[in-house]
Amino acid sequence: MWEYYEGKVILITGGSGFLGTTLVYRILQKAPCSHIFLLYRRNLSNLRELWNQWLPEEIVLKMLDPKRVTILDGDITKPECGLLVSNINMLRDKVNIVVHCASSINLVHPLGRISQNIIGATEWLANFALQLTNLERFVYVSTAYTNTHLFHATPEGDVRVKEQIYQLSATPNVQLEWSEVQKKGSSVEYQSNNFPWAYAYAKQLTERLLYDIFSCTGSSHKLLILRPSIIGPAQKYPYPGFSFPLSTPMTIFTAATALWPTLWARISTRYERPETEATNDEVPVDVVVDRLLTHLAFGTTGPVHAVSGGHARQTCKGLSFSLSLSARRLIAPSKSTKYGTAWSGLEEEISWLGG
Numbered sequence: 001m002w003e004y005y006e007g008k009v010i011l012i013t014g015g016s017g018f019l020g021t022t023l024v025y026r027i028l029q030k031a032p033c034s035h036i037f038l039l040y041r042r043n044l045s046n047l048r049e050l051w052n053q054w055l056p057e058e059i060v061l062k063m064l065d066p067k068r069v070t071i072l073d074g075d076i077t078k079p080e081c082g083l084l085v086s087n088i089n090m091l092r093d094k095v096n097i098v099v100h101c102a103s104s105i106n107l108v109h110p111l112g113r114i115s116q117n118i119i120g121a122t123e124w125l126a127n128f129a130l131q132l133t134n135l136e137r138f139v140y141v142s143t144a145y146t147n148t149h150l151f152h153a154t155p156e157g158d159v160r161v162k163e164q165i166y167q168l169s170a171t172p173n174v175q176l177e178w179s180e181v182q183k184k185g186s187s188v189e190y191q192s193n194n195f196p197w198a199y200a201y202a203k204q205l206t207e208r209l210l211y212d213i214f215s216c217t218g219s220s221h222k223l224l225i226l227r228p229s230i231i232g233p234a235q236k237y238p239y240p241g242f243s244f245p246l247s248t249p250m251t252i253f254t255a256a257t258a259l260w261p262t263l264w265a266r267i268s269t270r271y272e273r274p275e276t277e278a279t280n281d282e283v284p285v286d287v288v289v290d291r292l293l294t295h296l297a298f299g300t301t302g303p304v305h306a307v308s309g310g311h312a313r314q315t316c317k318g319l320s321f322s323l324s325l326s327a328r329r330l331i332a333p334s335k336s337t338k339y340g341t342a343w344s345g346l347e348e349e350i351s352w353l354g355g
């Protein structure tokens with residue numbers, strides 16, 4: 001499939017993040033593309049310093065080779081993503097593929113605080129991408145947890161989520177809903193559906209907005225939405241175990257369990273024995289990247305999941321939790337309290353814990 005990338009020019013946002021770094025590494029290692037533009041809000045020396053923390057020097061040198069990679073000043077919370085007009089014009093003529101990974105991954109911030117970062121920036125990028133002279137593909141990195149509100153749909157613990165766009169009301173008007181979020185920092189749809197975090201709703205609304213923008217212009221065949229589950233350390237490349245610990249939720253959870261002095265946990269669940277019945281789906285970052293590049297090259301459209309699947313899921317009492325418990329100097333948490341089956345309240349609880 002690598003031949004698809006021959007001569008292509010790719011614009012990547014979030015290239016300094018965990019997923020984006022792995023993506024840039026893999027493209028440069030395998031794909032014969034002609035150039036990568038990285039939208040980045042800090043400067044070249046910051047990026048070099050960041051990558052040097054996690055990657056060997058010779059790999060960083062290749063990833064910053066100006067013949068193959070150009071860093072462009074940009075901040076997705078600013079108008080036109082903070083790009084200079086001269087850069088916008090240059091990108092318009094050159095870019096074939098846009099991969100939008102940049103995003104807040106904060107699960108605590110309220111909707112009003114993350115909406116421009118997640119929804120507004122993607123709307124601008126999508127409209128910009130549709131003006132490119134030679135746009136072939138637009139890839140949006142969403143999350144497998146966009147449709148967590150569907151837990152109402154089944155009494156079972158695991159909810160089946162299809163690779164489709166889910167509307168939140170019978171008469172959807174996504175543009176009006178987005179305007180409401182911009183004006184009020186919330187929406188009727190957000191308030192009437194039970195999302196665990198504003199982040200999940202923001203990603204859900206972004207998927208619907210993208211679908212609307214691309215289908216209204218007859219360009220749905222260019223849109224790919226990737227929904228990874230919990231992204232974990234690499235299986236193979238750049239090297240086994242490669243990760244950015246603060247972007248690896250299970251690493252944070254494991255470290256917090258080992259270090260946090262709490263003796264109890266409150267959880268929102270419908271399982272009688274969540275420790276052994278509930279599961280976490282963690283997928284290695286390099287597996288997510290290869291799925292992204294494969295679906296992109298083969299022309300898959302709409303949403304696709306990048307998850308580990310039933311066979312690879314861990315229970316809460318599985319390996320990493322047991323390891324972190326054994327690392328505790330304090331005794332193990334003595335009890336867990338069931339907190340009802342709705343998500344509401346959980347956000348406040350995480351916030352209180354300093355999430």
Ligand SMILES: NC(=O)c1ccc[n+]([C@@H]2O[C@H](COP(=O)([O-])OP(=O)(O)OC[C@H]3O[C@@H](n4cnc5c(N)ncnc54)[C@H](OP(=O)(O)O)[C@@H]3O)[C@@H](O)[C@H]2O)c1
Nearest residue numbers: 014016017018019075076077101102103143228230231247
């Ligand atoms: N991590 C997970 O478990 C997980 C699971 C499912 C989906 N995802 C999705 O995967 C994508 C990548 O996440 P990740 O794990 O790689 O997170 P990450 O390591 O936190 O990377 C986020 C990236 O977004 C950039 N970014 C954030 N705000 C920005 C701004 N205002 N302007 C420009 N760039 C900005 C960051 O740039 P800086 O380096 O400057 O901060 C960084 O490059 C996101 O869309 C996320 O929602 C992640």
